[in-house]
Amino acid sequence: MRRCLLPNSLVRTSFAAQGRSGVRFLLGLGVAVAVLGGANPASGRSPNVLLISVDTLRTDRMSSYGHSRMTSPKLDELMAQGVRFTEARTPAPLTAPAMSSVMTSLHPHEHGCTRNGLRVRPNLVSFSKLLERRGYRTAGFVGNWTLKPELSGLADYFGDFDALLNRKRWFGLAKRESTAEDLNEASLEWLEEQVSDGSGKPVFLWVHYVEPHAPYRLRREYLKQIGVKAGGTFFSARKRYDSEIAYVDHQIGRFLESVGDLIDLHETLIVFTSDHGESLGEHGYWGHGRHLYDVTLRVPLAFVWPERIAPAVLDAPASILDIGPTVLALANVPVPGHFRGHDWAGVLNHGEAAPEGRVTLHQAHRASVQPKEEIEQLRQRGLLEIGRVVAGRKEIIRVTNQRRRIFDLARDPQEQRSVVEVSSEPSEELAAWLVEVRAGLASADELPPPSLTDEDMSALKALGYID
Ligand SMILES: [Zn+2]
Numbered sequence: 001m002r003r004c005l006l007p008n009s010l011v012r013t014s015f016a017a018q019g020r021s022g023v024r025f026l027l028g029l030g031v032a033v034a035v036l037g038g039a040n041p042a043s044g045r046s047p048n049v050l051l052i053s054v055d056t057l058r059t060d061r062m063s064s065y066g067h068s069r070m071t072s073p074k075l076d077e078l079m080a081q082g083v084r085f086t087e088a089r090t091p092a093p094l095t096a097p098a099m100s101s102v103m104t105s106l107h108p109h110e111h112g113c114t115r116n117g118l119r120v121r122p123n124l125v126s127f128s129k130l131l132e133r134r135g136y137r138t139a140g141f142v143g144n145w146t147l148k149p150e151l152s153g154l155a156d157y158f159g160d161f162d163a164l165l166n167r168k169r170w171f172g173l174a175k176r177e178s179t180a181e182d183l184n185e186a187s188l189e190w191l192e193e194q195v196s197d198g199s200g201k202p203v204f205l206w207v208h209y210v211e212p213h214a215p216y217r218l219r220r221e222y223l224k225q226i227g228v229k230a231g232g233t234f235f236s237a238r239k240r241y242d243s244e245i246a247y248v249d250h251q252i253g254r255f256l257e258s259v260g261d262l263i264d265l266h267e268t269l270i271v272f273t274s275d276h277g278e279s280l281g282e283h284g285y286w287g288h289g290r291h292l293y294d295v296t297l298r299v300p301l302a303f304v305w306p307e308r309i310a311p312a313v314l315d316a317p318a319s320i321l322d323i324g325p326t327v328l329a330l331a332n333v334p335v336p337g338h339f340r341g342h343d344w345a346g347v348l349n350h351g352e353a354a355p356e357g358r359v360t361l362h363q364a365h366r367a368s369v370q371p372k373e374e375i376e377q378l379r380q381r382g383l384l385e386i387g388r389v390v391a392g393r394k395e396i397i398r399v400t401n402q403r404r405r406i407f408d409l410a411r412d413p414q415e416q417r418s419v420v421e422v423s424s425e426p427s428e429e430l431a432a433w434l435v436e437v438r439a440g441l442a443s444a445d446e447l448p449p450p451s452l453t454d455e456d457m458s459a460l461k462a463l464g465y466i467d
Contacts, residue, residue: 046134046331048268051206054248055095055144056213058277059298061245069226071245074253078272081311082304083348088318092363093276093296094289096146103128103157105324105339108363109440112447115382116146116465117369119153119448125336126157127324131204134333137194141187143178143210145459162186177210180251188258195262212244214464222246238280269330270304273320287464289367292387292396293415297362309348316354317389362387363437368465369450379441386437388430397426
């Protein structure tokens with residue numbers, strides 16, 4: 001596992017020609033060139049922006065991040081065409097809080113959505129709205145129930161927004177989601193409409209795929225690809241999870257091929273990431289949300305802009321909070337000063353050194369709100385853990401029992417042995433972070449009260465968010 005933390009060796013640029021591509025837009029580009037400044041100076045156009053997020057995609061189950069199974073060839077190939085981060089983390093390992101953080105570049109206690117079912121505060125600045133003010137047409141297509149407009153409030157950040165939640169993905173269970181194929185069809189239809197009217201306006205399109213979220217469906221057609229024998233009737237949860245990754249990977253490959261038929265991908269910035277990972281039995285639990293171990297904190301993250309961002313692998317610590325500021329900067333849109341994320345445009349464009357001593361901050365909350373809870377209580381009582389990662393060390397405190405741990409991530413990537421006594425006092429920095437998070441949770445000003453229907457409760461329960 002790469003854990004290089006020396007500032008001057010953070011950027012490992014490779015100018016070698018990439019291998020044969022199954023993704024049409026990548027064909028023929030040959031050797032990438034080092035670049036070259038923000039928005040496209042040749043055409044004067046702002047780039048199109050695609051944000052592709054895959055729910056619950058644990059980094060180390062992708063082949064490019066070291067998994068022995070070939071789960072993600074299309075995504076690996078995509079990321080190899082741009083800058084891929086190996087140490088990116090989510091601020092909170094839960095869907096709606098994490099994606100709200102992506103859109104606003106704020107931590108959950110700041111934007112208000114700390115748990116699934118809580119809406120973001122009104123009138124926040126999202127990077128999608130800033131793109132819209134610059135003439136972009138914006139749309140979001142999401143396949144996870146927790147992101148539906150009535151629950152998350154994220155639809156307000158887009159010109160068009162569609163939560164496709166009509167399909168039962170898993171046999172007869174009352175689990176309303178959409179497949180990657182549904183999302184491809186709807187988002188491509190939208191894109192075609194934008195192109196066909198001849199306005200020439202740039203687009204920002206976000207597609208959020210729900211696979212491989214639990215319950216992990218077996219995708220038999222990908223077993224051979226991932227090296228699992230197809231015979232038999234029982235397949236472990238880990239094998240089923242991997243087969244779902246292979247499925248969504250294939251579908252994203254198809255999506256990108258079709259996108260390349262509609263818009264010029266040389267003028268398109270593609271951002272790929274996930275909202276959080278997944279614990280597959282490690283540390284005594286399955287799922288995500290309740291703890292800050294790296295199996296759920298680490299996410300894939302890549303910025304791809306063919307012929308404009310030189311391919312590289314960065315070991316510098318990053319966060320999905322960085323997506324908004326980086327996209328804005330690459331599109332030559334001023335980045336709001338209050339954004340919490342880092343703007344990587346200088347590193348991506350000019351090979352500037354990554355920031356030294358980067359600190360990433362994290363928080364874990366109970367999963368879903370329930371209608372009977374008072375809004376102040378459901379925010380404050382929902383806090384479970386806070387954490388801080390700097391220089392390869394992660395400090396966590398479990399708020400409910402004051403248990404403190406520090407993990408040396410280079411020596412102990414599985415986070416098995418705390419290097420401090422669990423009863424010791426938290427560092428000044430972590431104590432200050434706890435004070436800040438608690439102050440934010442205590443402020444319920446302007447927070448819209450949650451309104452969950454019986455159908456919402458049923459869907460959230462099926463997703464494992466309500467006990
Ligand atoms: Zn999620």
